[in-house]
Amino acid sequence: MAGTKHDRRLVTLHWLLAALTIAMLMIGFLWLRPMPSSDPRKIEILAVHIFGGLLILAILLVRLTLRSARSETHRRGRVAAAAHYALYVLPALLVATGAATAFRARLPVILWSGHGADLPARFTVFPTFIAHVLFAELLTLLIAVHVAAALFHQFVLKDRTFSLMTYGTEPVEQPAPAVPAGAGSPD
DSSP states (O other): OEEEOOOHHHHHHHHHHHHHHHHHIIIIIIIIIIIIOOTHHHHHHHHHHHHHHHHHHHOOOOOOOHHHHOOOOSOHHHHHHHHHHHHHHHHHHHHHHHHHHHHTTTTHHHSSSSOOOOOOOOOOGHHHHHHHHHHHOOOOHHHHHHHHHHHHHTTTTTOHHHTSSSSSOOEOOOOOOOTTOOOOOOO
């Protein structure tokens, strides 16, 4: 079976989404989570986090639109297909729960009105925030599995999976499926 490289736009959007998503997860887990709401820097970091989340959603929607306009050029098993679907759904759920938390906590007024209102003492009082953290943890796990699976395909199965996500122009030849021992020819 011969696969082809993904469209350059899809490749660019994939790597941009990967970088932004990892950056937003790091900001959330490493900066925002341990930072008390009384720290004045938290408002600025929250603004970056919110902007980054909205940017991820916009890029995700563009990527989905481009993907739906083209046919799938390589085959996936059910688990891989479900994992790739989840790589679209989880970020969208993160944006939805993040936006819901922001509105419940009155963050748009706090962040952009210039009134200097205080942040909520704890965001954990909002069920939407609990869901946001849960989805972030699930996405982090899924990204780790995605990277491990890509490395497994590239270096153990040697099916040149990484080649699909680069900028070359030539088709990527996929190895023919192995025929189990003892399986005869249909002739």
